[in-house]
Amino acid sequence: MSDELIMSTETEEHIMSTETSVTTESPESMVTDLARASTGSVVVLGIATIIAGLLAIVAPFVAGASVTVLVAILMVAAGIARTIFAFRAESWGKGILAFFLGVITVFVGLFLLALSR
Numbered sequence: 007m008s009d010e011l012i013m014s015t016e017t018e019e020h021i022m023s024t025e026t027s028v029t030t031e032s033p034e035s036m037v038t039d040l041a042r043a044s045t046g047s048v049v050v051l052g053i054a055t056i057i058a059g060l061l062a063i064v065a066p067f068v069a070g071a072s073v074t075v076l077v078a079i080l081m082v083a084a085g086i087a088r089t090i091f092a093f094r095a096e097s098w099g100k101g102i103l104a105f106f107l108g109v110i111t112v113f114v115g116l117f118l119l120a121l122s123r
Contacts, residue, residue, distance in 0.1 A: 074122040081115030 031039075062069035089108030095101030 071122055074118065078115045078119035078122060081118065082112055083115075085109065085111030085113075085115055 085108045087108075088111060089105055092101050092104035092108055095104055
């Protein structure tokens with residue numbers, strides 16, 4: 007009985023010493039490392055945003071047309087996604103409604119795309 011107690015005590019001490027020897031990074035250092043790693047891409051995106059803003063000020067018609075085309079493309083993509091996911095609806099009523107709303111969204115996106123040209 008005492009041998010079992012000694013073995014279990016040694017095992018517990020080994021587990022406790024292994025747990026304390028594992029080094030974990032603090033959340034602050036992980037966030038700092040992530041921020042340092044993504045600094046370059048954030049700077050590039052910032053510069054691209056500034057250039058796009060200046061171009062929108064210089065040529066507002068082109069900027070408006072570009073935004074219209076982008077919204078139309080996003081509407082078509084969202085309508086397709088809504089139509090596909092309509093088949094995963096909980097009931098027939100929700101599925102039919104989601105399907106028709108998806109189809110309408112696709113048509114409105116295509117109509118907006120056709121008007122923008």
